[in-house]
Amino acid sequence: MALTLRDILGDKTFIIAEIGQNHQGDIETAKKLIKAAKECGADCAKFQKTNLSAKFTQAALNRPYKSVNSFGETYGEHKAFLEFSENEFKILQEYAKEIGILFTASAMDIKSLEFLVDIGVPFVKIGSGDANNFLLIEEAARKNIPLVISTGMQSFETVKWIYDTVSRYKKNFALLHCVSAYPTPFEDINLRVLKLYQEEFPDIVIGYSGHELGIDISAAAVALGSKIIERHITLDKQQKGSDHKCSLELCEFKQLVTNIRNLEKSLGQTVKKIQPSEMECFQKLGKTIVYSKDLLKGHMLVYGDLDIKVAEPGGVDGSEINNIYGKILNTHVLIDENLQLEHLVT
Ligand SMILES: CC(=O)N[C@H](C=O)[C@@H](O)[C@H](O)[C@H](O)COP(=O)(O)O
Ligand SMILES: C=C(OP(=O)(O)O)C(=O)O
DSSP: OOOOHHHHHOSSOEEEEEEETTTTTOHHHHHHHHHHHHHHTOSEEEEEEOOHHHHSOHHHHHSBOOSTTOSSSBHHHHHHHHOOOHHHHHHHHHHHHHHTOEEEEEEOSHHHHHHHHHHTOSSEEEOGGGTTOHHHHHHHHHSSSOEEEEOTTOOHHHHHHHHHHHHHHOSOEEEEEEOOOSSOOHHHHOTTHHHHHHHHOTTSEEEEEEOSSSSHHHHHHHHTTOSEEEEEEESOTTSSSTTTTTSEEHHHHHHHHHHHHHHHHHHOOSOOOOOGGGHHHHHHHOOEEEESSOBOTTOBOOTTSEEEEOOSSOOSBGGGHHHHTTOBBSSOBOTTOBOOGGGBOO
16 A cells, blocks of 8 residues: 555655756766765655656747756757656666665656656655646646645645645645745745645645755744755756756755754754753752841741852752742751751741
C-alpha cells in the first residue's frame, strides 16, 4: 500500500533539496548534487520532469532564448539540453536509493506525471508553474499518490480551487506557499500567508518553497509552522543558469538544515516552567529572601524586614516574599542571613 504523505514526512520538518536544473544537464553533476543533499541532511532530492511537447506549444519551444542563462538558441533547445531522459531519471532514482535519500521530481505535464507515478516516486511535486494547470492537478488528484503543490504566481481563489479539487479525491497532499521571483524581494514574501493557509486548510500539510536570498526566512517559515521546506541547491552560485543565484551552496544549505533542526527543538511546548538546565545559573545568581536587619525572636515580619538578594547559601525563593509578611520569628536572626521556614512560628 502506498505511504501517506504524513508517513513520508514524519514528525520533523521535511526538507527538500531542489536540484531542479542546477545539474547543467550533466548526470554526474546531478549525482553529486543528490549526494550533497544527503550529506547536508535533506530528506529528499528533487528534480523537474518535463515532456517538452506536452508542456510547451511549438511556438513557445521556438521562442528565441537570448539570455546569459541560456543553453540553446531557442527555449526548446535550452530546455532539451537541461532535460534528462526517462532512462537517466531511473539511473538517478537508483543512485538516490543506493545512498539512502528519497528521490522525486515535479511533474510539469500529464505525461511526466504518468512517468513519475510509474517509476514509483514517494510523492509527486506540482510546481507553481502548474498550480493553475487544472487539467494536471485534477489528473494528479485522481492518482493514488501523495502530492506537494506549490502556489507561486497564483491568486488565493486559485489556491482554494486546488484545495477543493484535490480534497474531493484525497487529503493526501500539501500546499506550499511560494513566491516565484528569483530571488524573491523580502517585501514580497509575505510569510504570514502560511498562517492563512493553516487557518483555511487545517486538515492538510502546509509548507514553504523559498526563492529568497539566504537561509533566515526559510528557517522563520518553520517557526511559523511550515512542515515542508524546499530550497534550490547548487554546487556553485556563479554558474550559468536562471536558478543558481538564489540557490543555496552546500555549506549554506547544510547550515539551513542545522538551523531548522535546532529551531524544531527550540520551539518545544507551550509550557512555562523552570528548566533543569537553568539550575546552575539559578544556584549562582537566583535571588532568595534574606533579612534586611537583625531581628529578635517573637518579631512579626513586615515590609522592610526582608530583602531579596543573591545569598550564600540561597533559601526561600524571592517570589514567596508576600507570603512571609505577617509571620512571627521563633529565633533571633541577623542581617543578610537567609530566611528559612524553620525560623517561622507555624
Ligand atoms: C516556475 C518554475 O518552473 N520554477 C522552477 C522552480 O523553481 C525553476 O527552476 C524554473 O524551472 C527555472 O527558473 C527556469 O529557468 P529557465 O527558464 O532559464 O530554464
Ligand atoms: C517550480 C517548482 O517549484 P516551486 O514552485 O515550489 O518553486 C518545481 O518544483 O518545479
